[in-house]
Amino acid sequence: MKMINTDIDLTSCDQEPIHLIGSIQPHGVLLAIEGDDLHISHASANSNCLFGVTHQELIGLSIERFLSTEACHHIRQIANNRKLLVLASQISSTVTTSEAQLITVHKNGSVIILELEPLLALGSEATAYQVIDSLTSLFSSNDMTEAFSLVCKEVQRITEFDRVLVYQFSDDFSGSVVAEERRECIPSFLNHKFPGTDIPKQARELYVKNTIRCLVDVHSESVPVLPAINDITKLPLDLSFSILRSMSPIHVQYLKNMGVSASLSISIIKDRQLWALIVCHHLEPKLVNYRIRALCSVLANVFSAFITRFEHEQGSQHMLSTMPLQARLLGSMHTHKNIVAGLLASSADLPALTNARGFAISIEGKLTTVGLTPSDTSIYELLQWLGNNGDATFHTHCLSSVFSGGTSMSQFASGVLATRPYDSSCWLIWFRPEAVEEVLWAGNPHKSTELENGELNPRNSFESWKELVQGKAQPWRQFEIDSALALGKAISNFVIQQVLEQQLVEEKLQMQRSEFRKRRNDWLAALAHDLQIPSIGANRLLDFLLDDAPEPIPATLRPLLSALRDSSAQQLKRIGIFVDVFRYEDNKIDQSALSAVVLKEVISECIQELLPSATTKRVTIRTTIDASAAKVIGEPSSLSRLLLNLLDNAIRFSPEGGVIELFVERAGTQTDIRIKDNGPGISAERQEQVFENFWQGGKPGKVQAGVGMGLYLCRQIARALGGEISCNSTAGNGATFTVTLQSPELTDDIGGANGRAK
Amino acid sequence: MVEQSNEIRILLVEDDKLMRLGLKLVLNAMTAIKVVGEAENGLTAIEKTSELQPDLVLLDIGLPDLSGLEALPAIRQQCPKTRILMLTSHDDLVISAIDGGADGLCKKNVSNEQLYLAIQSVLAGEKWFDTTEA
Numbered sequence: 040m041k042m043i044n045t046d047i048d049l050t051s052c053d054q055e056p057i058h059l060i061g062s063i064q065p066h067g068v069l070l071a072i073e074g075d076d077l078h079i080s081h082a083s084a085n086s087n088c089l090f091g092v093t094h095q096e097l098i099g100l101s102i103e104r105f106l107s108t109e110a111c112h113h114i115r116q117i118a119n120n121r122k123l124l125v126l127a128s129q130i131s132s133t134v135t136t137s138e139a140q141l142i143t144v145h146k147n148g149s150v151i152i153l154e155l156e157p158l159l160a161l162g163s164e165a166t167a168y169q170v171i172d173s174l175t176s177l178f179s180s181n182d183m184t185e186a187f188s189l190v191c192k193e194v195q196r197i198t199e200f201d202r203v204l205v206y207q208f209s210d211d212f213s214g215s216v217v218a219e220e221r222r223e224c225i226p227s228f229l230n231h232k233f234p235g236t237d238i239p240k241q242a243r244e245l246y247v248k249n250t251i252r253c254l255v256d257v258h259s260e261s262v263p264v265l266p267a268i269n270d271i272t273k274l275p276l277d278l279s280f281s282i283l284r285s286m287s288p289i290h291v292q293y294l295k296n297m298g299v300s301a302s303l304s305i306s307i308i309k310d311r312q313l314w315a316l317i318v319c320h321h322l323e324p325k326l327v328n329y330r331i332r333a334l335c336s337v338l339a340n341v342f343s344a345f346i347t348r349f350e351h352e353q354g355s356q357h358m359l360s361t362m363p364l365q366a367r368l369l370g371s372m373h374t375h376k377n378i379v380a381g382l383l384a385s386s387a388d389l390p391a392l393t394n395a396r397g398f399a400i401s402i403e404g405k406l407t408t409v410g411l412t413p414s415d416t417s418i419y420e421l422l423q424w425l426g427n428n429g430d431a432t433f434h435t436h437c438l439s440s441v442f443s444g445g446t447s448m449s450q451f452a453s454g455v456l457a458t459r460p461y462d463s464s465c466w467l468i469w470f471r472p473e474a475v476e477e478v479l480w481a482g483n484p485h486k487s488t489e490l491e492n493g494e495l496n497p498r499n500s501f502e503s504w505k506e507l508v509q510g511k512a513q514p515w516r517q518f519e520i521d522s523a524l525a526l527g528k529a530i531s532n533f534v535i536q537q538v539l540e541q542q543l544v545e546e547k548l549q550m551q552r553s554e555f556r557k558r559r560n561d562w563l564a565a566l567a568h569d570l571q572i573p574s575i576g577a578n579r580l581l582d583f584l585l586d587d588a589p590e591p592i593p594a595t596l597r598p599l600l601s602a603l604r605d606s607s608a609q610q611l612k613r614i615g616i617f618v619d620v621f622r623y624e625d626n627k628i629d630q631s632a633l634s635a636v637v638l639k640e641v642i643s644e645c646i647q648e649l650l651p652s653a654t655t656k657r658v659t660i661r662t663t664i665d666a667s668a669a670k671v672i673g674e675p676s677s678l679s680r681l682l683l684n685l686l687d688n689a690i691r692f693s694p695e696g697g698v699i700e701l702f703v704e705r706a707g708t709q710t711d712i713r714i715k716d717n718g719p720g721i722s723a724e725r726q727e728q729v730f731e732n733f734w735q736g737g738k739p740g741k742v743q744a745g746v747g748m749g750l751y752l753c754r755q756i757a758r759a760l761g762g763e764i765s766c767n768s769t770a771g772n773g774a775t776f777t778v779t780l781q782s783p784e785l786t787d788d789i790g791g792a793n794g795r796a797k
Numbered sequence: 798m799v800e801q802s803n804e805i806r807i808l809l810v811e812d813d814k815l816m817r818l819g820l821k822l823v824l825n826a827m828t829a830i831k832v833v834g835e836a837e838n839g840l841t842a843i844e845k846t847s848e849l850q851p852d853l854v855l856l857d858i859g860l861p862d863l864s865g866l867e868a869l870p871a872i873r874q875q876c877p878k879t880r881i882l883m884l885t886s887h888d889d890l891v892i893s894a895i896d897g898g899a900d901g902l903c904k905k906n907v908s909n910e911q912l913y914l915a916i917q918s919v920l921a922g923e924k925w926f927d928t929t930e931a
Contacts, residue, residue, distance in 0.1 A: 568886050569859075575886075575906045576816030582909075583822045611906075 057241055061275040062261035063283035064254070066326055067156040069264055070102065071276055073149060077102045077114065080150065080269075081276050083283075085262045089140070089155060091132045094265055102153070105130050110142070117144050117151055125329060127158050141329050145280050152276075154283045159328040166197055170334050174341050183349060187218030190317065190342050195220040197331055198303060200319035204228055205307075207315040210436075210514060211235050212243070214316075216481075225322060231503065234484035237293070243313050248279050250306040250339060251332050254286050256324035257294045257301070261285040294320075296499040301325035303332075305339045309346055317342075354518035357394075361522050364388035369529050376537070378465075378530055379407050386410075390469065392526060393456055393519040397470035404464075412470050413448035420444045422466055425457055432458045432524065436471070436514040446510065449473050454512030456520060460527035461534055467527055471512035480504040564621040567614055574611040581607065616748050619680060623755035628674060633760065635670040635783040636678055638703055638712070645682045649690060657696045660686070668705040671712075672781040673760045681756040684749045685714045685776050692718030692774070709762075710782045717773040726766045730754040753778075805920060806833045808851040810842040810868075811884065812860050816905070820855070823909050830916065839863025843871045850876055853916060857905075858885040858894070866890070869897040880919045891926055901925030 063069045068089050071081035078101050082094035090097060090105060103111050110128040117124050124144040140155040173193040180186045187205045195203040202221040206214045212235035219229040238246075246252070262285075264276055278284040286294075294302055303319035317339065327335075367388055372381030379400060382389060389398040390410045397412035401422055406415055413421070424442050425433060434456040438445030445452070454471025483504040581604040584592060592600065646653075646660055653660060671678070689699045693716050702713045721729060729750045750764075753776075757764040761781050768774035807824060809832050811817040821832045834849045836842040839860045846854055854872060858865035865883055872881060883894045883902040894902045901919040903912060904927070915925045 571886055572813045572859075572905060573815045576813055576819040578906075579819030579823055579909075580815065583819065583826065587823075587826050589826070 057287050058279040059275040062263045062285045065259050065262050066255050067283045070153045072151045083262045083264045191218045191220035200321045201225045202320040231479050231481040246306040252304040254302045255326045257291050305335050357518040392522050393469045395469035399468045401466045411451050413452045417448040434515045437511045439510045449510045458527040460531035476508045478506045478508050567618045570614050577607045620752050623759045628759040636673045658693045660699045662701040664703040668703045668710045671710045689716040712778040715775040720768040720770045720772050720774050722770045805830045806851045808834045808854045810836045811857045812837045839868035846872045847875045853880045866897050
């Protein structure tokens with residue numbers, strides 16, 4: 040651990056290439072070997088003591104000269120696949136005093152690095168069994184603090200260091216001593232905090248790669264590994280995975296300032312992140328043997344597994360305890376058919392879901408709060424900032440550090456956890472109040488750097504230094520964030536479901552409406568049919584009486600019977616229109632039944648039929664059919680019904696002795712049939728209305744049903760024939776109805792069909 | 798028109814009183830035609846056919862109890878020689894009438910002339926299915 044001012048740390052120390060430091064601690068010897076012949080490429084300057092030749096003389100020689108065939112065989116295996124090898128071997132050299140050495144072998148790139156240390160007494164087997172026992176109790180522990188102290192005790196017991204502590208990292212990489220085991224001779228750091236700069240980024244990365252680091256004696260001189268720069272790569276030897284690698288001078292100074300001679304650091308890795316360090320300090324120099332290091336490594340691995348399991352269980356427990364809350368909230372939303380009303384009905388559950396103290400929901404700009412929250416104005420500011428931020432989920436335990444408006448609301452909202460479930464119109468926010476905390480720093484962290492002669496120097500006092508930390512809340516844990524997201528998901532599902540339900544209701548209503556309409560129309564059609572029968576009967580009877588009666592009818596009765604017959608005929612005509620309306624209402628003409636119809640014939644028949652009423656009123660009908668418009672696409676009886684209606688209307692509205700003009704003209708692929716009268720005309724506002732079904736668009740009281748229905752029927756027929764009908768009129772100046780129908784393709788056989796009929 | 802010696806005996810089946818009366822007057826005024834019986838529902842129609850053995854039944858389709866189409870097979874079975882001319886106001890029943898074994902079909906608003914022709918044709922053993930309006 041070393042310390043420097045944050046700024047300097049980032050610009051200089053973060054970049055200090057510790058792994059390329061190029062030196063080792065003096066208690067061992069390091070060799071680098073390369074190639075098939077296992078020739079030595081690098082050697083530490085102290086090689087002489089083991090090999091009896093200088094490091095310069097070693098370069099280029101094969102390691103096979105110094106080690107047994109068996110040892111060399113193992114080393115070759117490393118070159119092929121294995122990553123780490125530890126073996127004990129005698130060195131064959133001129134140095135007669137040479138003892139058996141512990142050789143740790145690892146590969147880094149194409150280089151194999153051999154680190155030779157004195158083979159110390161390994162200690163008893165019993166130590167290992169005791170560790171296994173401790174591990175068993177560690178795993179049965181349900182308490183993190185208890186587990187921490189158990190690990191400290193165990194590491195202290197097997198390593199016999201003066202002080203062993205668990206140094207846990209926070210999100211900002213500052214560290215806290217959460218457990219400690221020590222001898223009386225050394226001061227305590229328990230519950231002390233260390234700034235994040237004490238262990239810079241590249242040091243943390245090395246702790247992840249190389250999980251055990253030993254520093255035997257801070258006062259010893261480092262031994263260089265030579266050559267310092269590789270001829271080919273122009274780089275120093277990479278010592279990332281070396282055990283002997285010497286510490287950075289700043290770190291050495293840091294430990295000296297702490298009054299410590301030896302240290303051992305064991306990494307606790309969780310989810311590939313450095314989660315904590317077990318740090319051992321000793322007042323005297325101390326070399327730990329290989330077996331102890333291996334046991335510590337096992338302990339660290341088991342501890343990592345324990346933490347992972349523990350956090351997982353914490354998450355599960357939180358989930359189990361919040362599941363009823365989630366279920367209540369969800370149920371309540373469904374009962375109330377409304378998000379906010381539903382959530383409020385179970386409002387106490389909302390903050391509890393994420394162990395927060397306050398909750399706010401904003402939907403379409405409408406804010407609702409529960410529990411301890413900042414003012415609405417503050418929340419709106421926060422919402423705006425969140426919206427600009429762009430992220431769907433946001434959390435902080437120190438709002439003021441990321442949001443300038445956060446300072447004023449830190450009392451209730453130092454911790455903020457926000458999520459928008461579907462889009463930016465809805466936000467869920469949880470608030471945690473400021474937890475003012477008295478932090479015990481190991482030395483004033485703000486004085487980490489003391490510049491002496493332009494060099495960085497770690498702080499020289501680790502005396503407790505108190506600080507009141509404000510503006511911070513308890514950090515959000517992953518399972519609390521997960522709970523928030525789960526509620527968000529439930530709300531988004533609820534919204535989707537509501538939209539779907541709404542659609543279903545609409546569809547159902549639509550179906551009911553069309554079903555109702557169909558039944559009503561079926562019934563009206565049947566009624567219309569039934570109404571026709573007595574009229575037909577009455578007409579037949581009156582015809583008989585007036586025209587074919589075997590006995591003469593008294594002259595006084597004749598006009599009465601005649602009037603009766605006319606009105607009955609008129610009634611029958613109206614009912615006929617009514618029946619036809621249903622026939623054409625849903626475009627009920629089979630399109631395949633449409634063919635080219637000769638207009639002249641249809642028009643003549645219609646005029647023939649209307650001749651009696653036209654004659655009575657002395658109305659003249661003039662017909663002009665353009666040669667190119669002799670035929671239209673249609674169906675004779677429908678076409679006839681359409682024209683009869685239009686002509687009948689024209690006659691009815693024509694003045695006595697009036698003139699009706701019927702033009703047929705081709706316009707491109709279509710044919711226009713125009714019927715022009717010189718009656719009273721139709722006002723502009725009524726021109727579209729006249730085609731409307733009198734019970735749908737018109738005003739029943741004002742519209743003459745017979746006329747309204749007739750024109751509505753005309754439009755139905757025109758559309759069923761694939762055409763359209765329109766009206767053009769100025770009030771007082773007659774009306775022109777235009778039926779536009781599709782024309783058949785022009786062929787030579789269409790002769791001139793100009794005609795005139797009265 | 799046709800010879801007077803053999804009067805055509807007709808049973809008129811129609812539920813609407815006015816319609817029935819009108820048709821009766823018109824038919825009786827036709828040469829050599831006599832309405833020998835009337836019925837206003839399907840069951841009576843079957844009974845009267847059996848009782849009167851008419852030359853022709855003018856049979857309405859829309860009847861209150863049995864429809865004309867339902868009464869048709871029974872009439873056919875009881876009096877195989879009797880011709881059956883259906884009367885309807887619906888366009889879409891022609892197929893049913895043909896399938897049911899009727900000899901002919903007319904729309905209710907058929908003109909007197911067309912009705913006369915229809916009766917003559919059916920009695921001559923021809924089929925007469927005409928759905929055009931009067």
